Amino acid sequence: MLTIGTLSKKTGTKVQTIRYYEQIGLMPEPGRTEGGQRRYDNAQLDRLSFIRHSRQLGFSLDAIRELLDLSDHPNRPCHEADAIARRQLKQVEQRMARLKALRTELKRMVHECSGGRTGDCKVLEVLRDHSECLTEHEEIGA
Amino acid sequence: MLTIGTLSKKTGTKVQTIRYYEQIGLMPEPGRTEGGQRRYDNAQLDRLSFIRHSRQLGFSLDAIRELLDLSDHPNRPCHEADAIARRQLKQVEQRMARLKALRTELKRMVHECSGGRTGDCKVLEVLRDHSECLTEHEEIGA
DNA sequence: GATACATCCTCTAGCCGCTAGAGGTTCAAG
DNA sequence: CTTGAACCTCTAGCGGCTAGAGGATGTATC
DSSP states (O other): OBOHHHHHHHHTOOHHHHHHHHHTTSSOOOEEOTTSOEEBOHHHHHHHHHHHHHHHTTOOHHHHHHHHHHHTOTTSBTHHHHHHHHHHHHHHHHHHHHHHHHHHHHHHHHHHOOSSBGGGOHHHHHHHOGGGOSSOOOOOOO | OBOHHHHHHHHTOOHHHHHHHHHTTSSOOOEEOTTSOEEBOHHHHHHHHHHHHHHHTTOOHHHHHHHHHHHTOTTSBTHHHHHHHHHHHHHHHHHHHHHHHHHHHHHHHHHHOOSSBGGGOHHHHHHHOGGGOSSOOOOOOO
């Protein structure tokens, strides 16, 4: 049986985060000692590893909830899991495309800065005037 | 003089967001009508455009605060603005590198899914077992 | 058995950058 | 003078944690 601290170290998850996952129902309520401290078993270690690994791959907690559910039912068809992963892949690709455009613009800004006064600074000038940009980059979130 | 709604449309910023920027001191307090409604001038329109454009390029509100401050003092040397932009560029490049690794992994997962039962699903298998991954992808945030 | 002290507990509040909604007021057109 | 769109303030919520207060427990050592 593992304490929350041990689980924390083994999975690289902060103690508070583990408790948070329990609170939102992503991790099950573990057993407790007489004094009320949490004790975990290996199934729970595996579950947390799954969650963490999924987070590292960028899945949202909601997506992970679905994936865990699928993982808990090995006889269901797996196209749903596949769909979730494809969705995630698509998102990653969209974000990459956006970042690529941003990088281009930032590089140009930085290269053109001649190191004089802020009044003539190309960086600030570009920020002031979107029409100096080569690309559109409308979306802000994500 | 512009109403907040007009300013909103001109800059593509939601009304609440404009008020939020005022609240956190990023936008100055505008003039008011007798009845208490906000009225903006062109300087404020420019400022908001600057903010929005910077956001589109991924700058944090804190970074934008610095940039605005620099922009307000045209006689200072501009290496600070340059440094902020370089920092931002670096961040973008790091995020791109991370996303690239994620994309590789996700692609592999999706390609290897044979469409059977979840019990044999490659997607779920990879999530269960990090050692099946080709790349490390440790960081979660950002 | 006492003591020390690391780890655990719950609870609340905060981070970023907004966004939504309730409930009420003002402005401008007709 | 009435309508109704747009405005006002205020509070609370999103995701995904993170930090800290203030107190209880567990384990190793004497």
